[in-house]
Amino acid sequence: MNGSGATQSERIVDVREIAPRIRHTVIHQLFENLQAEQWLQLIVDHDPRRLKRQLEAGFGAHVGWDYLESGPDVWRVRICRGRPA
Structure with a gap:
């Protein structure tokens, strides 16, 4: 991981x-x-729980989701397609 908490197979997007x-x-x-074992790290200004529900509704159990930072001003989440092992 680098200083941002990202791995080489992870893209960071400040939404x-x-x-x-x-x-x-x-x-x-x-x-x-996203490909298998690729992560997308999102930086947002609010809790993205609605986005999580939308992704789960569309992709079911194939959504991996980890909160890295939880406000109050910035939230960072890592998401992947397909639950990691």
Whole structure:
């Protein structure tokens, strides 16, 4: 891992820089393009629990989700497609 907590197979996206109206669409596209054992780390300005529910509704048990930081100003989560071993 590097200083950001990311591994080499992990992409970091600060979604605070994406227009709110398209954030979830962009994240869904990024998630759908993840390969096995790839992680996507998201940096957001609120608890992304609604996004988690949306991903779980669409992909079921194939969503890996880890909170790395939980507010109050910044949340960081790692997500993967397919539960890691």
